[in-house]
Amino acid sequence: MADLKAHERVLAQHLELRNMLADIEAALTERADVLHVSGLIANLADRIVAHFTMEEQGGYFTEAMLHSPHLVNRANALMAQHPRLCDQASRVCEGPPSNGELELWWHETQRRFAEFCEALLEHEVREDRLLQEAYIRDIGSHD
Numbered sequence: 001m002a003d004l005k006a007h008e009r010v011l012a013q014h015l016e017l018r019n020m021l022a023d024i025e026a027a028l029t030e031r032a033d034v035l036h037v038s039g040l041i042a043n044l045a046d047r048i049v050a051h052f053t054m055e056e057q058g059g060y061f062t063e064a065m066l067h068s069p070h071l072v073n074r075a076n077a078l079m080a081q082h083p084r085l086c087d088q089a090s091r092v093c094e095g096p097p098s099n100g101e102l103e104l105w106w107h108e109t110q111r112r113f114a115e116f117c118e119a120l121l122e123h124e125v126r127e128d129r130l131l132q133e134a135y136i137r138d139i140g141s142h143d
């Protein structure tokens with residue numbers, strides 16, 4: 001049987017990350033407070049580093065996946081995206097706005113955040129699909 005705990009932990013963290021993205025999106029749309037938004041984005045970047053570390057330390061590798069070279073290759077390709085995504089997350093929010101450049105700061109932060117969201121969500125959806133395939137395959141093999 002697949003290691004459901006690892007599988008479920010990855011999926012639960014994906015949900016948590018999506019909620020964090022939605023909160024940041026809302027805060028950016030409101031443009032309420034630079035420090036608040038900067039803090040949310042810094043928290044997200046930290047959380048992503050921890051999430052990727054968990055995945056790299058075995059979160060993906062269910063027993064079922066280890067029996068399928070095809071799935072292992074896909075898992076390795078996804079993990080190879082982690083350094084670039086971490087780097088992108090750390091560059092979404094570039095310091096406090098300079099004097100008179102508040103509008104530009106919001107605009108650029110929103111733009112970088114939207115680009116990052118797209119890249120991260122694509123990555124996570126592919127992981128969800130991979131885990132689902134490994135899990136379903138494993139259930140099938142035990143019928």
Ligand SMILES: [Fe+2]
Pocket residue numbers: 052055078079082123127
């Ligand atoms: Fe990942």
Ligand SMILES: [Fe+2]
Pocket residue numbers: 010014051055124127
């Ligand atoms: Fe993930």
